[in-house]
Amino acid sequence: MRHPPDERRGTTVPTVYQALLTRRYLTRRIMPLLSALAVALSTAMVLTTWSVMGGFLQVLLDSGRTFVGDVKIYWPSRGFPDYEDLLARLRADEDHVAAATPVIETFGFVSYPNDRVDGMLVYGIEPESYDAVTGYFGTLHWGPEGSPAPKDSNRADLRLAPLSALANALLHIGDMSPAALARALRMTWDDVLANGKSLSRLDYETGERRPAATLGIEASGLNIRQPGWYDVLPPQRTRPDGGVETIDQFLPLNGKITLNVLPIDEKGRAVETISRILPIANEFRTGNYEFDKRMLVVPLSLLQQMLHMDEAERRVSPGESPFEIEVDPETGEERFVRPEVELEPARVTTVLVRAARGVSAQTLRDRCEAIYREFADAHLDRAPPRPQIATWEELHKDFIGAVKKEIALVLVLFSFISVTAVFLVLAIFWSIVNEKTKDIGILRSLGAGRRGILWLWLRYGLCIGVIGSIVGGALSFLIVRNINPIHEWLGSALGITIWDPRVYYFSEIPNKVEPGAAAMVLLGGIVAATVGALIPALRAARLDPVRALRFE
């Protein structure tokens, strides 16, 4: 038989005709485009779901760290004393600890200017060290703003105009003395930001600084969300006569709230209700809806006072009766027995710790446990023996675990749906192979082998998978990158609200494409298309060439 040696390989290795025909079949038929579209839509669906759900989890974890740090040492209710020593020990371990801060966590009721009362999580903090652990300063919303948000074409954001303009509209000479009014009108956005950082605000009447609170931006309900910023609703209060009274207040300028907390004794019983009227210094926006809706921050020293957790004298040996009489050895006169007292140090419920660069939260937790053991040994009589020491993830492991399971479940469900893409490709390829049966017969008559025909169709499926996956990946990227504008458009145009921040914790839909997840999904799309093409390809390869040529 006559065929040159190099040509003998012709029918056993991939040849050029597969590439040529794949190119032609792809560009001159509608069916492969439908297959690629099926792969693209499935890929985009899975990748978008994964990105949003994965982004949701990531933002959940990140936002947790934003206000809680990496590790929390927690002894609720009465808290623990000598925390300054614990902080010193923690801060000394610079290899593991970047920062540590004392906090009191408690529950309180807040009364707003419009007489609404909400239960709130109240944090007593030292602003500087709390910022070092949690990045608190970066969450303060009201402050100087140089440029408008992308969608704020009308420059409607309050922060873009001088605060004095707002103050002029709100403040009246009848409500304030001329001196107080002058002080208030001199306020700038920089001052508001500084107030938030120092947790204090100027008392306009006296000119002195007073402890103040910062509120979560969603807490008061007096701010309405616009794309990228918040507008202000003036508080309205119902009058006794049934009318409605509008109060000229902007919380960070002249607003006040009343904070009510319940100090408890060593047995956990509420002693009394302590109320304080507090000016609002600023509002914070963490992006975590729960924090932004339910949290109030006040100076640590103030909350220590209100909860009776500040430094105080404690009677050590009170004697049998408070009316016991003794004789003064110097004067010889009788007097009441003086009880022996010692100084009771201030307490906190929580110490938050931030890990040094490169140290994992788990490693830091282990170090914190060791450091706390040393601290407890040094304060045997007063330190709680076993406080809760946990990473933020561990504290919320049930919730995070549920989210992870939900993500896995959703992905499995969507992957099942995506399997339909395999069958869709299979059906379309079956139809294409049917349509191209004669081509297969022609190629066989020209000497194409079964393997060559098999590879032709597999290659075709592979190309459709690659094209579909790339298009799907790009589509998903566009959707994920613009998911919040798309959501806003759905809301404004069709009245559809899919993402409710009250349910999902975050004000905006997370939008993060993980490269690893994207690679897996794109590869899955390619494999799905190739698998979908496999059965029709096998059928094509097995076709009897004579029957294929006679196929009508």
Add this chain to the structure above:
Amino acid sequence: MSEFLSARAVSKTYRLGRVDVPVLREASISLRKGEWVAILGASGSGKSTLLHLLGGLDRPDRESRSAIVYEDRALSDMSARELDRYRAHNVGFIFQFYHLLPELNVIENVLVASMVARGRLGYRLRRRALRERASDLLGAMGLSHRLSHRPAELSGGERQRVAIARALMNEPDVLLADEPTGNLDHKTGQSILDGIAQLRRQRDQTILMVTHDPAVAARAGRVVHLRDGRVVEGRDERSRGAAGE
């Protein structure tokens, strides 16, 4: 001249549902180098089947006596890959309905034969020479101005000429033509037969042509009659066939 492609007592039975339909019954035929042989028979007589068996597209029934022999080697002894190579290099098919690939243009339809026959490297190394050969073949068929046209843009005669050029692309030993004029008008059919006759003369090409038209068969050097799957009579006009007309 000795025979170099022959069918010896080959039978072929197709199964239609539950019924076995014998198409060829111990049919025998042999071709010598440079011969133009026509197989003449009515529709359903088995002539296309015989052509397919000789071209290695199909296999005869397994009977001890039956064999398709090419250059002293039985096709039944060849592996599937060897049979693919046989079709790619040793035979060239021309079909009644042209069987061009509709997505490819004229020159690609011719080149695809060498793409199939050669490995990727083999084709790439000779791409220019192969393209020139395809152009030359199409030029000889009067299609130089149609190289980038698609089959749908060609007339029936032009399509058949493209199919002939494709069949000749790998310089096969035998051209197997199945009713090459069956789908063409008389004038175009005659021009195709003229082209085949020219090939016979110029290249000493061995040609086996299947037809039901005695006038077409008369152009061949030798005519073999096939009836009900059996070769019933033959007319040896070797001298005329060798002369090409």
